[in-house]
Amino acid sequence: MLIAAIETSCDETSVAVVRDGKILANAVSSQIKLHAQYGGVVPELATREHLRNLLPAAREAFSRAGVAPADLDAVAATQGPGLPPSLMIGFQAGQAFAYALQRPFIGINHHEAHLYSPWIAGGAADFTAFEPNISLIVSGGHTMLVHVAGELSHRVLGATLDDAAGECFDKTAKLMGLPYPGGPELDRLAQLGNPGAFAFPRPMLKDAHDDFSFSGLKTAVRYFLRDHPAVIQTEKGLRDLCASVQAAIVEVLVQKTIRAARRCDVNCVTASGGVTCNSALRRDLAAACRENHLTLRLAEKTLCTDNAAMIAILAERKLLIQSPVTPLTEEIRASWPLG
Ligand code: KG4
Numbered sequence: 001m002l003i004a005a006i007e008t009s010c011d012e013t014s015v016a017v018v019r020d021g022k023i024l025a026n027a028v029s030s031q032i033k034l035h036a037q038y039g040g041v042v043p044e045l046a047t048r049e050h051l052r053n054l055l056p057a058a059r060e061a062f063s064r065a066g067v068a069p070a071d072l073d074a075v076a077a078t079q080g081p082g083l084p085p086s087l088m089i090g091f092q093a094g095q096a097f098a099y100a101l102q103r104p105f106i107g108i109n110h111h112e113a114h115l116y117s118p119w120i121a122g123g124a125a126d127f128t129a130f131e132p133n134i135s136l137i138v139s140g141g142h143t144m145l146v147h148v149a150g151e152l153s154h155r156v157l158g159a160t161l162d163d164a165a166g167e168c169f170d171k172t173a174k175l176m177g178l179p180y181p182g183g184p185e186l187d188r189l190a191q192l193g194n195p196g197a198f199a200f201p202r203p204m205l206k207d208a209h210d211d212f213s214f215s216g217l218k219t220a221v222r223y224f225l226r227d228h229p230a231v232i233q234t235e236k237g238l239r240d241l242c243a244s245v246q247a248a249i250v251e252v253l254v255q256k257t258i259r260a261a262r263r264c265d266v267n268c269v270t271a272s273g274g275v276t277c278n279s280a281l282r283r284d285l286a287a288a289c290r291e292n293h294l295t296l297r298l299a300e301k302t303l304c305t306d307n308a309a310m311i312a313i314l315a316e317r318k319l320l321i322q323s324p325v326t327p328l329t330e331e332i333r334a335s336w337p338l339g
């Protein structure tokens with residue numbers, strides 16, 4: 001089966017072509033540099049950029065894949081959740097494309113695509129290895145734990161009640177004067193820092209439920225900087241602060257994920273979304289899974305951030321298992337809870 005997918009839910013314009021679970025092309029045009037000047041994503045600018053970048057991304061994807069639109073069996077696009085004007089560009093383009101080609105159209109839930117992205121390795125999906133798992137989806141907009149009992153059968157156990165973990169990385173980095181998006185920069189600086197240098201709260205770590213809360217940690221960093229402004233004036237102080245904040249976020253994510261896996265009696269843990277690029281999270285989740293005899297599948301770094309390949313792979317699985325077709329009269333679903 002040959003499928004093309006479009007992803008424009010936030011600030012990445014992406015078009016991918018997938019054949020029988022294999023990624024033939026995954027063109028991603030990032031807007032990070034544009035939004036960096038404003039310290040965050042500006043929806044109007046994102047929409048304009050999607051309009052500008054979508055056709056070049058589509059041409060690049062088809063050219064790299066070496067296929068023509070007429071060869072496609074189906075077209076997919078992210079239907080939600082996401083920024084409404086951004087979503088509209090890719091979703092309506094996908095609908096128009098499917099209509100012009102007279103092919104089935106599938107609207108995909110962005111989080112569901114992240115959820116199954118750890119099963120893609122080396123450019124191809126491998127669902128033969130699938131086993132029930134606890135999945136951590138952790139990005140700039142969302143942090144959630146999901147029990148995936150079977151392929152395409154999942155239930156959200158908990159989610160953040162306020163800021164997402166990526167938002168916490170970005171906002172605390174901003175307080176330290178680091179450039180947007182702060183997560184990767186904080187990760188880089190933390191690598192030579194001491195994670196035990198400063199004590200920060202581990203929100204909801206001891207609570208038995210699977211929800212998260214990161215806004216209090218952000219406030220703790222704000223007060224810390226108010227009381228100790230000199231810390232970030234030295235390279236060592238800044239690195240230690242980054243490592244200490246990162247340790248607090250990562251410990252909560254890792255321990256709550258392992259606890260959910262134990263409680264739900266699964267043997268596998270997966271993780272996806274932009275924050276899964278974080279080196280401490282990858283390292284500590286791997287160590288915790290080893291200790292608890294759990295298999296770990298981390299989404300590959302290029303597939304952690306937003307991309308259309310994960311949308312196309314999920315659309316293909318859905319076509320094979322459920323045959324879902326999204327009527328062309330449907331609209332975007334800016335708020336679309338997973339499951
Ligand atoms: O999944 P994603 O590309 O977009 C959303 O759907 O939000 O995730 C972006 C988020 C940002 O908050 C970014 O700072 C964070 O992922 N991120 C990281 C790292 N790389 C990306 N956070 C911590 N460490 C990283 N290495």
Ligand code: ZN
Pocket residue numbers: 110114139273274305306
């Ligand atoms: Zn995402």
